[in-house]
Amino acid sequence: MQDLLNIFVKSIFIDNMIFAYFLGMCSYLAVSKTVKTAMGLGLAVTFVLTITLPVNYLLETKVLKQGALAWLDPSFADLDLSFLSFIMFIAVIAAMVQLVEMVVEKFAPALYSALGIFLPLIAVNCSILGGSLFMQERAYANIGQATVFGFGSGIGWLLAIVAIAAIRERLKYSHVPAPLRGLGITFIITGLMGMAFMSFMGIKL
Amino acid sequence: MSNEQKPAQEGLFSKKNRRLLIDPMNANNPVTVQVLGICSALAITVKLKPAIVMGLSVIVVTTMANLITSLMRNMIPNRIRIIVQLVVVAALVILVDQVLKAFVYDVSKQLSVFVGLIITNCIIMGRIEAFSLGNTPWKSVLDGLGNGAAYGGILIIVAFFRELLGNGTLLDYPVVEWMGLYDVGYKNNGMMLLPPMALIVVAMIIWVQRAKTPSLIEKD
Numbered sequence: 001m002q003d004l005l006n007i008f009v010k011s012i013f014i015d016n017m018i019f020a021y022f023l024g025m026c027s028y029l030a031v032s033k034t035v036k037t038a039m040g041l042g043l044a045v046t047f048v049l050t051i052t053l054p055v056n057y058l059l060e061t062k063v064l065k066q067g068a069l070a071w072l073d074p075s076f077a078d079l080d081l082s083f084l085s086f087i088m089f090i091a092v093i094a095a096m097v098q099l100v101e102m103v104v105e106k107f108a109p110a111l112y113s114a115l116g117i118f119l120p121l122i123a124v125n126c127s128i129l130g131g132s133l134f135m136q137e138r139a140y141a142n143i144g145q146a147t148v149f150g151f152g153s154g155i156g157w158l159l160a161i162v163a164i165a166a167i168r169e170r171l172k173y174s175h176v177p178a179p180l181r182g183l184g185i186t187f188i189i190t191g192l193m194g195m196a197f198m199s200f201m202g203i204k205l
Numbered sequence: 206m207s208n209e210q211k212p213a214q215e216g217l218f219s220k221k222n223r224r225l226l227i228d229p230m231n232a233n234n235p236v237t238v239q240v241l242g243i244c245s246a247l248a249i250t251v252k253l254k255p256a257i258v259m260g261l262s263v264i265v266v267t268t269m270a271n272l273i274t275s276l277m278r279n280m281i282p283n284r285i286r287i288i289v290q291l292v293v294v295a296a297l298v299i300l301v302d303q304v305l306k307a308f309v310y311d312v313s314k315q316l317s318v319f320v321g322l323i324i325t326n327c328i329i330m331g332r333i334e335a336f337s338l339g340n341t342p343w344k345s346v347l348d349g350l351g352n353g354a355a356y357g358g359i360l361i362i363v364a365f366f367r368e369l370l371g372n373g374t375l376l377d378y379p380v381v382e383w384m385g386l387y388d389v390g391y392k393n394n395g396m397m398l399l400p401p402m403a404l405i406v407v408a409m410i411i412w413v414q415r416a417k418t419p420s421l422i423e424k425d
Binding site: 019020021022023025026029030083084085086087089090091094123124125126128129130133134137177178179180181183184185187188190191192193194195198 | 237240241242243247248287288291292295296298299302303317318321322324325326327330399400401402403404405407408411412414415416419422
């Protein structure tokens with residue numbers, strides 16, 4: 001239980017997708033103009049991360065890793081398919097996003113119309129593929145850890161985009177130098193928020 | 206595909222084609238103006254060498270992806286084009302990743318997941334979607350080269366300042382030590398090596414660029 005909690009806190013604050021790795025930056029900059037849409041996109045990203053990571057974890061440990069196919073037949077024991085991981089992960093992500101879209105449309109039409117265009121766009125959000133690749137690189141011990149990592153990363157991303165959206169709403173009333181308006185000042189504020197988040201690094205987990 | 210042109214009489218480097226190559230460098234820069242591809246850009250700019258390798262990889266992938274999708278543009282059904290593009294790009298990225306692992310293993314380790322993230326780099330999907338699906342192969346190649354090079358250029362500028370100011374080196378050569386600045390009390394700014402400074406350096410580039418090209422300034 002303790003290790004799950006550690007991974008959760010670590011993925012939100014210390015290894016934050018935006019502030020530590022800049023993943024999902026495109027949609028972070030494009031969709032952070034109002035808090036409401038930022039919240040919608042953040043929830044959708046959290047949702048998709050939480051369901052794609054366990055699926056990709058199973059794919060990685062049961063199919064792609066060296067010797068992972070041994071459960072099928074002992075002769076596959078030294079087969080290494082890990083070079084296929086990029087294309088498999090992105091296919092799983094695209095398929096899952098499509099599936100989630102259909103399920104949400106059928107069973108929760110209100111949520112579907114609230115998320116709107118963001119849901120299909122998530123397939124090409126770097127933080128989703130990044131989550132799966134980090135999962136592969138860090139070799140989590142079991143599927144529970146991978147799921148918690150996905151959920152925590154999603155929450156961290158949600159936190160970042162809602163915070164910047166709230167700041168940008170206020171920013172309209174301030175006098176920013178003309179060439180920095182819009183994009184430039186958003187970068188600087190994200191940098192400052194990143195520095196603030198770095199203070200979590202001292203936490204021993 | 207309505208904006209397809211017939212370049213029958215056009216030279217290979219006619220004025221229009223040169224613009225495809227040069228426009229992305231300033232007025233239409235993919236990173237600082239169109240805000241694409243920041244995702245995988247900033248984390249690998251701590252040092253100059255990985256940034257150069259990353260820039261070259263992206264140039265190769267954008268150019269090849271543009272060429273391939275442009276050759277296939279009349280065969281791809283419109284409804285499934287996204288998945289076809291993803292497969293083309295993912296296959297190219299796997300090739301690049303294997304080449305990097307074979308020839309520059311240490312850099313490939315430093316880039317870690319960010320090579321894989323070229324797949325979801327918005328520049329590549331964006332150029333395929335906006336340009337190569339509606340243009341001839343040669344034009345698409347030029348467009349891919351231009352955008353890839355502009356992206357690589359930004360990476361190299363950011364990495365140059367971060368490595369020089371943060372570490373006092375360039376491509377691992379101790380430049381600051383050679384200039385003898387440490388003897389007069391100069392200190393490296395370790396802050397430059399941390400992730401948030403990449404954002405601030407990009408913001409400075411945007412500031413300089415927009416101050417020089419006022420037409421890019423955003424209206425409220």
